[in-house]
Amino acid sequence: MSLPMTPTPFYPVGTPGTPWNEADIQAWRARLPRQRSHADDVVAALEPLRARYDIHRYGEVVYDGHAYPLLAVRSRDWRDDQPVLVVTGGVHGYETSGVHGALEFLRDPGVALDGTNLLVVPCVSPWAYEHIQRWNFHALDPNRNFRADSAAAESAALVALLAPLRGHVLMHIDLHETTDTDESEFRPALAARDGKPFEPGEIQDGFYLVDDIDHPQPAFQRAVIDAVARVTHIAEPDAQGRIIGEPLQSPGVIEFPVSRWNLCAAITGARFATTTEVYPDSPRTTPAQCNAAQVAAIRAAINEAMKHRLTP
Template sequence: MNPSWPYPVGTPGTPWGAAEKLQWRALQRKQRSYTEEVVSVIDGLRTRFDVATYGELDYGPDGRYPLFAVRSRSWRDELPLMLVTGGVHGYETSGVHGALLFLDQHAADYEGRANLLVTPCISPWAYERIHRWNADAIDPNRSFRADSPAGESAALWRLLEPLRDSVRMHIDLHETTDSDETEFRPALSARDGKPFEPDGIPDGFYLVDDTEAPQPAFQQAVIEAVAKVTHIAPPDAKGQIIGSPVVAHGVIRYPLRQLGLCAGITNARYRTTTEVYPDSPRATPEQCNRAQATAVRAAIDYALAQG
């Protein structure tokens, strides 16, 4: 959709009500299978990891979606806990498959050194529809709080509540896509009754640090590792990436908890959000998945080394 056009749901300048949200939901079509593409891969990991169902989403005629957490089989309470989350936004494919790739190819390297907890696909309804929001037109990644209106966010909150102070490192795997500009930002403006203001899409990988508790050396360690796999996004003419000042090579900062972002859900000393750009002519899907898995490895390695 051309972002200069009116969005096909709602009245410009008027926030959506229940009717508009139902109209929007009716437009969403299942385009891929959570069971075939994600759950089957998780099932294949059961011989090496403990897999638990930490919740289930009931979206009526669209189906029920179990939520899975994968954790180290040799869990020991005295080991540092490393948290990896993916698929908060269902359309951000490498966030899901990068997490699964890390589990399959790299997690064994941390046996006896760290406890790993990975939730590969937090938003399965959105994964199937290649969308940012859940079925209620809520962005889960603005909803990570105790009273969350998003079932996806609430389920993860409950899972992590007893572990919040135990997590040393949390990396949340995301993408920034061309469809952010052509579909999701226009949809957000329409839903909230606000004018759409076009912005650019950065070409390359970048990270989002925490404004309230920045860890610049940690962020740079991840950037340096990922730069060997894919290119790092440069700042725009204003010295910004997606409207935020670039504070270091490939790094911006958000107030994670204030915005209700997933990366702020624990008290981890080291936390970051990855942003891969899958629409770049310089990146392939396999490269994007490897960039995510590399970011996870670099984040864990740094957290282990620094304590």
Template structure:
């Protein structure tokens, strides 16, 4: 879809937000769903087969959130480590539910072959409010850097720090939605005192590879597997997807570490960010979740060949 330009309802065009604008924005955020019921209850049930650990807490008064990671019970120091992350952007639903579904249905297939670490919902406040940012109007997926301003990002970096150098694969599960154009990009422009130019949301699944560590065969293997589950996003008339050149069907490049993206935190040989399009008339929520599961499995399968 293509969005139309309109002034964002908070702030003065061209002027970055101050405390008053951020407070007004926060006052308008509404809880739509439950992290406890949707995520924590499923994680607790996974404790029957995996080790479940709390790796941090978030405090956004009056709300408190415990952050959970799930890891292989048969952890072995001689095995490579695979990280799967979901819900870095809380509104990207299939990232969270795809990570949980992967744990419930497929993770056991890799027992004894990898050490698996999964953080299924990195941003629970945003998950509940179906939002991109945290309660401080900060995007966690631009904040994976030293002295991060986002506690969600800092907590995940602390979790993986002891394992750096051992990661083989990191799959970060995301979505690109129509609300990226109708809400989140206009809000970003308003927050930063910039203008928002309408763009086209790609209809279909695509991947983001790392400019500094491109792995084209790895990305192609994931695209091939996911294409059997849901459709792959085509390039636009400029040969791009969301402003980046398409380097192979359904694949673009971002500079992961420079941009502070989650997929850049591990130093893994194989990294990717998935992008599912849940608003497509050609995709159901079940397909979106399945695409995330398929991507994670295809990534691990390729790396283990």
């Protein structure tokens, strides 16, 4: 089912047809109140986990005089000869269940992790988490900027953290949401920022996955979808047989040039990788179900990848 979107007027920052300058970015930031606390919701939530995991500060970002620690959770019995499992959340700070689903998984993994190394980064973009935004402080989308020389400090820091693990990562799952505000706020803002006209789209009601079109793993994606379907409903395609404009690989799975676009799920070079997309605005789900869907996806991704850990 596709949800029709009402027409959106031009975004109220900048000049139509002209890309934003620094003054426009400052005007954009002025519209964004701080709405929640990374220190309370993430940093404090990780403290009780120190009894079971190593909590590693792999960097920080400083915006407007406020320092945000960048935190990763690692297996305590890390061994370099074991395959690595990576979970990332909060690349887009407004996608709440990505952050809280990762934290919920850490509190109760519910899956056998013996013989593996687990690394979880629950909130890649803390400033965006606090301001419920897609972009970082400088109006950059972290999920188009995962490269070593990135202008997005959050992205560059995560690339540096994960670079030594490239070639050793068996599975990487990146936790996201698709929301109604994608169409009402973030896509209009993107068009305004880049000086382009806004082209309305559709939002599908339900959960779906994004596979890398250059490195597809359809059986792996299918296993994750099957597990999540027991928790929440899977998105149906639109009248053109697409989800967010992309054709289906299989029900609830689309393919996208993840590596070519410098998206998070590609930076580890994991054999098994996927991006989740939870739909929290559905009348058919709740915040708790959204978190549970992310946890189910993580567990299924780990279980499926581990079945194939020794096969070429």
